[in-house]
Amino acid sequence: MEGKIPEFGRFAEPSLLILVSLTDGPKHGYAIMQDVEGGTGRPMGAGTLYAALARLEEQGLIEPLPPIDRRRPYRLTAVGASNLAEQLRGLSEFAQMGLRQLGKTSP
Amino acid sequence: MRSLLIRCYPARWRARYGEEFAAILEERPLGPFDVADILLGALDAQLRLRGHSVDTQNARSFTMSLRVGGVAAIIGASLIIIVIALTGGLTQGSHEVNAIALLVALAALLVALTGLSAFQARSNPWLVWTAFAVTAVGTLTIFIASVSDLAGAGPRDWRDGLLPIGAVTAVLGSVTFGIATYRGSVLSRKGALALVIGPTVGLIGAIAVGQDLWELGMPLVDVGIVSFLAGWFTLGVAAIRLDRTSGLKPA
Numbered sequence: 001m002e003g004k005i006p007e008f009g010r011f012a013e014p015s016l017l018i019l020v021s022l023t024d025g026p027k028h029g030y031a032i033m034q035d036v037e038g039g040t041g042r043p044m045g046a047g048t049l050y051a052a053l054a055r056l057e058e059q060g061l062i063e064p065l066p067p068i069d070r071r072r073p074y075r076l077t078a079v080g081a082s083n084l085a086e087q088l089r090g091l092s093e094f095a096q097m098g099l100r101q102l103g104k105t106s107p
Numbered sequence: 108m109r110s111l112l113i114r115c116y117p118a119r120w121r122a123r124y125g126e127e128f129a130a131i132l133e134e135r136p137l138g139p140f141d142v143a144d145i146l147l148g149a150l151d152a153q154l155r156l157r158g159h160s161v162d163t164q165n166a167r168s169f170t171m172s173l174r175v176g177g178v179a180a181i182i183g184a185s186l187i188i189i190v191i192a193l194t195g196g197l198t199q200g201s202h203e204v205n206a207i208a209l210l211v212a213l214a215a216l217l218v219a220l221t222g223l224s225a226f227q228a229r230s231n232p233w234l235v236w237t238a239f240a241v242t243a244v245g246t247l248t249i250f251i252a253s254v255s256d257l258a259g260a261g262p263r264d265w266r267d268g269l270l271p272i273g274a275v276t277a278v279l280g281s282v283t284f285g286i287a288t289y290r291g292s293v294l295s296r297k298g299a300l301a302l303v304i305g306p307t308v309g310l311i312g313a314i315a316v317g318q319d320l321w322e323l324g325m326p327l328v329d330v331g332i333v334s335f336l337a338g339w340f341t342l343g344v345a346a347i348r349l350d351r352t353s354g355l356k357p358a
Binding site: 011028029030033043045046047048049050051053054067069070071072 | 120124126127128129130131132134140141143144145146147148149151152155
């Protein structure tokens with residue numbers, strides 16, 4: 001049941017941003033949107049947010065908590081945390097490789 | 108406007124996320140970017156839920172194929188064993204009754220072949236459907252030969268009729284089906300091997316009998332029949348066990 005974020009197609013990047021946002025504790029949808037916008041400087045639409053949330057929940061990477069009023073918080077699962085760590089390590093290695101190559105070719 | 112946008116999502120999606128989604132949309136005014144984003148999200152949800160439903164239906168039809176195939180394999184193999192046991196190896200009782208019972212058993216095995224082929228075709232479709240086609244042609248040829256024999260229209264010597272052609276074709280198909288099942292590794296591999304070995308040994312025995320080498324041929328025919336029936340029975344049991352462990356219910 002463990003999903004791979006890159007397989008989420010155009011929702012891969014929003015999914016990664018949501019998982020990162022949930023690393024410091026459970027959040028409801030609007031709080032995630034604000035967090036992502038604050039971190040990246042780019043807004044995330046509600047349609048994109050819920051398309052990514054549905055995929056993440058289906059793959060067991062996040063789980064819903066009981067709603068507070070009409071807002072439902074979500075939290076990262078153990079599988080989600082491990083999957084996120086793996087993705088971030090991969091991105092970090094890729095970024096370091098790119099920076100090294102830039103260092104070699106730059107004048 | 109907001110409720111209209113939410114209604115663009117499928118009912119199942121709205122039942123799960125509708126309330127919290129509506130709460131988010133009320134947090135701030137909607138701009139053209141938000142409307143476009145929500146419409147794209149609704150389209151994605153429609154396509155995904157439809158795709159999921161097709162996947163579920165496919166999974167259910169595969170489960171149904173497995174169940175029908177498994178039950179038919181057990182019935183077909185058991186019926187042949189019962190007929191052989193009750194008639195002392197088809198030497199006693201009415202020739203017509205024995206032939207009809209064997210034809211019914213053969214039909215059950217054909218159903219089993221169809222069901223288990225449909226179930227296994229996901230992994231190796233070319234090999235599985237080739238095995239199915241060859242075995243089905245062989246079995247139908249045996250059917251036609253047996254029915255014409257029952258109607259008194261068959262040849263005087265069975266070796267001159269369609270029966271040997273059907274038997275050889277069915278043996279080739281059964282061996283191919285056994286190989287496909289063995290390679291698939293989903294059902295019992297022992298059962299698959301028995302389906303390869305049984306008909307091959309049986310055919311060698313039948314050829315020996317055809318050459319009047321009865322003492323050599325008959326034990327081989329017996330071993331072949333037992334192995335063939337044990338193979339189908341084992342595959343049937345494996346299919347039923349697999350069906351029980353599956354969470355999906357047939358449609």
